[in-house]
Amino acid sequence: MMKNQVRLLRDKELEEAAIIYTNVFSGSPWNEPWSRNTAYARLYDISKTPGYIGIGYFHSENNKLIGFIVGNEEQWANYKTFYLNEICVLTSIQQTGVGTSLLTFLKELLVQRKVKEAYVSTERGQGKPARFLKRRVLSSINPVY
Template identity: 45%
Template structure:
């Protein structure tokens, strides 16, 4: 399987929105993204300073996406991986790993010292990230506040 990895830009937004909408509205996520909210989500990431994003294509069709933003930290640069997805019919074929390796190599060339992300505790994504070298950071924790209407 020959996968083409390219920069993901606003020019590819329509394809990215379709992929994102498909992936995250299916199990295990079962989200309720509309095309409009998915477009806003991806556009906001692209418009954030330090944006880096890459797409994976197979036979000219977008099958994977990884995107996030560089952030300054007191000892150097970090990368907040905001979104990553692979078309459900193309999962478990190495596309996600290929995208992750490409991202890490590009970030290494920019002297980025760390990549971090948020994902659900009990999900296939967590196992994927661990397989690709990520680990649970015991020093950090995510907290949230539900704002009632």
């Protein structure tokens, strides 16, 4: 079995993430008109927001990015939350554990940072994204959908 790597994203890897983002969200069920430039602009903007966390899943053989999470930690009066802006995995390898690995890494990081809640806003995908997140990892961090 291959040993893939999950780690924090570097700024220079946002361009590779933008390619994945464009391919995934231009397809079904989203069918949104993303280009590499607009996807990069979105990911870049998220990365420059205070509290940014970006996590990538990299293939062991060629170190290519094949999935990622980006979001922001936010301070509230007496606790911190995390807004999961985007989770994205190459369509060809979805449902192989990549998303779960990304969320497991995120959960461990959020626990270390004493983040109390994680939330996501998703309407498309027939509810599958929210169910996936709830079923997997975020359930133990007080998810808000």
